[in-house]
Amino acid sequence: xxxxxxxxxxxxxxxxxxxxxxxxxxxxxxxxxxxxxxxxxxxxxxxxxxxxxxxxxxxxxxxxxxxxxxxxxxxxxxxxxxxxxxxxxxxxxxxxxxxxxxxxxxxxxxxxxxxxxxxxxxxxxxxxxxxxxxxxxxxxxxxxxxxxxxxxxxxxxxxxxxxxxxxxxxxxxxxxxxxxxxxxxxxxxxxxxxxxxxxxxxxxxxxxxxxx
Amino acid sequence: xxxxxxxxxxxxxxxxxxxxxxxxxxxxxxxxxxxxxxxxxxxxxxxxxxxxxxxxxxxxxxxxxxxxxxxxxxxxxxxxxxxxxxxxxxxxxxxxxxxxxxxxxxxxxxxxxxxxxxxxxxxxxxxxxxxxxxxxxxxxxxxxxxxxxxxxxxxxxxxxxxxxxxxxxxxxxxxxxxxxxxxxxxxxxxxxxxxxxxxxxxxxxxxxxxxxxxxxxxxxxxxxxxxxxxxxxxxxxxxxxxxxxxxxxxxxxxxxxxxxxxxxxxxxxxxxxxxxxxxxxxxxxxxxxxxxxxxxxxxxxxxxxxxxxxxxxxxxxxxxxxxxxxxxxxxxxxxxxxxxxxxxxxxxxxxxxxxxxxxxxxxxxxxxxxxxxxxxxxxxxxxxxxxxxxxxxxxxxxxxxxxxxxxxxxxxxxxxxxxxxxxxxxxxxxxxxxxxxxxxxxxxxxxxxxxxxxxxxxxxxxxxxxxxxxxxxxxxxxxxxxxxxxxxxxxxxxxxxxxxxxxxxxxxxxxxxxxxxxxxxxxxxxxxxxxxxxxxxxxxxxxxxxxxxxxxxxxxxxxxxxxxxxxxxxxxxxxxxxxxxxxxxxxxx
Numbered sequence: 031x032x033x034x035x036x037x038x039x040x041x042x043x044x045x046x047x048x049x050x051x052x053x054x055x056x057x058x059x060x061x062x063x064x065x066x067x068x069x070x071x072x073x074x075x076x077x078x079x080x081x082x083x084x085x086x087x088x089x090x091x092x093x094x095x096x097x098x099x100x101x102x103x104x105x106x107x108x109x110x111x112x113x114x115x116x117x118x119x120x121x122x123x124x125x126x127x128x129x130x131x132x133x134x135x136x137x138x139x140x141x142x143x144x145x146x147x148x149x150x151x152x153x154x155x156x157x158x159x160x161x162x163x164x165x166x167x168x169x170x171x172x173x174x175x176x177x178x179x180x181x182x183x184x185x186x187x188x189x190x191x192x193x194x195x196x197x198x199x200x201x202x203x204x205x206x207x208x209x210x211x212x213x214x215x216x217x218x219x220x221x222x223x224x225x226x227x228x229x230x231x232x233x234x235x236x237x238x239x240x241x242x
Numbered sequence: 243x244x245x246x247x248x249x250x251x252x253x254x255x256x257x258x259x260x261x262x263x264x265x266x267x268x269x270x271x272x273x274x275x276x277x278x279x280x281x282x283x284x285x286x287x288x289x290x291x292x293x294x295x296x297x298x299x300x301x302x303x304x305x306x307x308x309x310x311x312x313x314x315x316x317x318x319x320x321x322x323x324x325x326x327x328x329x330x331x332x333x334x335x336x337x338x339x340x341x342x343x344x345x346x347x348x349x350x351x352x353x354x355x356x357x358x359x360x361x362x363x364x365x366x367x368x369x370x371x372x373x374x375x376x377x378x379x380x381x382x383x384x385x386x387x388x389x390x391x392x393x394x395x396x397x398x399x400x401x402x403x404x405x406x407x408x409x410x411x412x413x414x415x416x417x418x419x420x421x422x423x424x425x426x427x428x429x430x431x432x433x434x435x436x437x438x439x440x441x442x443x444x445x446x447x448x449x450x451x452x453x454x455x456x457x458x459x460x461x462x463x464x465x466x467x468x469x470x471x472x473x474x475x476x477x478x479x480x481x482x483x484x485x486x487x488x489x490x491x492x493x494x495x496x497x498x499x500x501x502x503x504x505x506x507x508x509x510x511x512x513x514x515x516x517x518x519x520x521x522x523x524x525x526x527x528x529x530x531x532x533x534x535x536x537x538x539x540x541x542x543x544x545x546x547x548x549x550x551x552x553x554x555x556x557x558x559x560x561x562x563x564x565x566x567x568x569x570x571x572x573x574x575x576x577x578x579x580x581x582x583x584x585x586x587x588x589x590x591x592x593x594x595x596x597x598x599x600x601x602x603x604x605x606x607x608x609x610x611x612x613x614x615x616x617x618x619x620x621x622x623x624x625x626x627x628x629x630x631x632x633x634x635x636x637x638x639x640x641x642x643x644x645x646x647x648x649x650x651x652x653x654x655x656x657x658x659x660x661x662x663x664x665x666x667x668x669x670x671x672x673x674x675x676x677x678x679x680x681x682x683x684x685x686x687x688x689x690x691x692x693x694x695x696x697x698x699x700x701x702x703x704x705x706x707x708x709x710x711x712x713x714x715x716x717x718x719x720x721x722x723x724x725x726x727x728x729x730x731x732x733x734x735x736x737x738x739x740x741x742x743x744x745x746x747x748x749x750x751x752x753x754x755x756x757x758x759x760x761x762x763x764x765x766x767x768x769x770x771x772x773x774x775x776x777x778x779x780x781x782x783x784x785x786x787x788x789x790x791x792x793x794x795x796x797x798x799x800x801x802x803x804x805x806x807x808x809x810x811x812x813x814x815x816x817x818x819x820x821x822x823x824x825x826x827x828x829x830x831x
Contacts (some may be wrong), residue, residue: 079428079432080431081428081431103431104428104431104432105430105431105432105434105435105436105437105539106434108434109432110432110433111428111429111432113425113428113429115422115425117422117425117426117429119426119444119448120448121444121447121448122531122534122535125535126531126534126535129535129537130433130443130444130534130535130537131433132535132537133537134536134537134538134539135537136537141535177433178432178433181432181433181434183432
């Protein structure tokens with residue numbers, strides 16, 4: 031009873047691209063959506079986040095803590111997203127990238143404290159002044175997650191966030207991301223094509239379309 | 243794979259860099275020495291500061307300088323601000339798509355032709371006053387307002403904004419493709435930011451470095467523009483660039499010294515202005531940081547959205563209407579003041595104008611075609627070299643086990659190389675034309691080489707080449723080299739592969755770049771006036787020359803002829819590939 035997808039289907043030229051989806055994700059839980067590329071996984075995520083392309087039509091409803099998201103623009107939904115690309119802003123330092131996410135009317139001292147703590151939890155203490163492009167792939171991925179979380183989202187969407195990392199790094203970052211979601215106690219929806227990405231004991235949904 | 247001829251392409255960038263640096267340096271020296279009273283041909287050999295004293299005590303010179311700075315800087319400031327706001331609120335919407343379609347023809351309108359039409363619009367007896375007269379104003383004779391050639395240069399400033407704004411938008415359209423806009427907007431919105439605020443805080447700061455050189459070029463142009471300033475700018479006293487040209491053409495050769503000092507002063511103004519903008523950029527960098535990260539998600543800009551879109555539409559409308567009014571005037575016979583349209587029409591002035599403009603038009607076309615051809619040759623040469631350079635870098639890296647690190651170094655190195663040649667190509671656009679053209683003209687006189695067509699054409703080439711390079715580089719460099727590699731394996735001749743595979747496939751962008759080069763040449767005023775030494779008149783010099791005191795109807799005919807020449811070339815660039823490849827679906831894109 032926190033992030034609910036009720037009878038969601040997405041239509042393109044009047045035919046739905048997958049069978050209706052019904053999901054309830056509780057706070058701190060991660061539900062995984064699997065399926066081959068092109069099955070509409072990312073499109074489903076964009077429907078939840080509010081960035082669905084105009085060529086698609088959305089049917090069904092998305093509720094976040096009981097609130098209908100239908101008419102809210104993306105920026106009002108308070109849903110964080112993590113992509114496979116880190117998408118850090120290259121013209122700002124790490125501090126700037128993180129401060130960008132913190133809510134308005136936070137004093138500078140408070141902001142610094144928040145950023146300092148956040149960096150510590152990610153094992154990146156003292157990275158405030160670093161240029162994003164000088165960071166390794168794993169470091170960037172962690173900063174990117176911290177940035178999403180500092181905006182205090184009420185839900186998190188993960189769009190194949192680990193697919194560009196190499197095998198050894200993958201496990202580490204995955205563990206970090208999952209632990210942070212637990213800590214924030216928010217519902218999360220993960221999209222992936224790699225079975226290894228699914229958290230233990232989490233719900234897995236295979237997105238498919240019945241023939242005919 | 244390297245074949246004969248391929249390793250020699252370095253000649254092109256070396257030649258272009260050499261040509262540009264030598265001419266600009268020579269032009270600069272040719273201006274510097276006379277300003278210190280050294281011009282042996284007219285008997286001045288004692289170095290002294292007397293010219294500078296004369297210059298600064300010339301009646302009205304302070305006003306000239308101030309008006310120049312005011313109109314040039316105001317125009318540049320408005321263009322840049324408007325462009326950034328316009329991009330922020332209309333990227334990829336319907337208005338933006340309309341701009342994409344209309345930008346090329348709008349940009350091809352020569353400054354002089356636009357200035358003539360714009361003058362017909364805003365003059366006291368112009369179309370705008372006629373539109374509301376006599377119903378709203380009660381005017382039955384034109385009011386005696388000073389709307390054209392106003393002493394503060396406001397009409398000139400507005401015209402500059404209208405003409406330079408589409409240019410900056412076009413440059414921005416090219417640069418925006420290099421930023422990951424869609425994803426950045428998604429990330430920003432997921433963090434709760436409004437679209438407009440993401441543009442202002444994240445995307446514009448990243449776009450700016452790509453536009454920096456173009457903005458500097460706009461500043462240099464606005465401060466030193468001559469043809470538009472003669473047609474629309476103040477004349478008592480006129481802006482500095484116009485004054486310099488007047489001195490330069492004075493029958494009394496001693497005025498050439500004064501002209502040199504004046505054009506150097508103009509150069510200095512441009513340098514200081516660019517430096518100030520650079521300082522502002524640094525300071526902004528310092529102060530904008532806290533603003534960007536203050537966490538404010540919404541923006542006032544959203545409220546101004548309709549207003550900014552309206553300004554963008556106005557700019558395009560003014561350009562279009564300026565052409566429409568030219569057409570009407572050129573066909574008018576009798577047109578009394580408050581009437582909105584002529585009472586009687588005639589083709590007389592077209593007949594007259596076609597005959598009398600024949601020679602200047604021929605000079606314009608021959609010079610334009612020649613300089614665009616040479617420009618194209620050099621542009622393709624430089625780009626071909628750049629392409630080969632990149633390819634070699636890739637090959638070397640592949641041989642030595644490509645790691646991600648190496649790839650990045652390669653990217654950086656190629657970027658540096660492009661940057662270097664871009665800086666060189668931008669040089670003629672960053673220095674006031676009149677400054678180094680005046681110097682070159684004096685040197686040519688000394689060497690007894692002034693007034694030849696070949697030097698005139700060469701002077702056009704200096705301005706044709708940069709624009710052609712900018713226009714062609716992105717498409718040319720992104721050509722799929724696997725096609726050429728494949729052809730090389732079959733043909734084993736570099737020249738053959740170029741002639742029969744690569745260039746035919748790139749025909750459309752190549753012709754487009756040619757049309758741009760041609761239209762740049764058509765619009766040249768100062769090089770023709772100075773290097774041509776009065777022996778050559780083009781349609782552009784004619785438009786400006788007849789503007790003072792001539793019949794509006796003949797002015798309109800001339801301005802339209804000037805405007806049509808580039809348009810014909812652009813039309814050809816669109817039609818020729820269509821005809822040649824009418825049965826090739828793969829070439830219809």
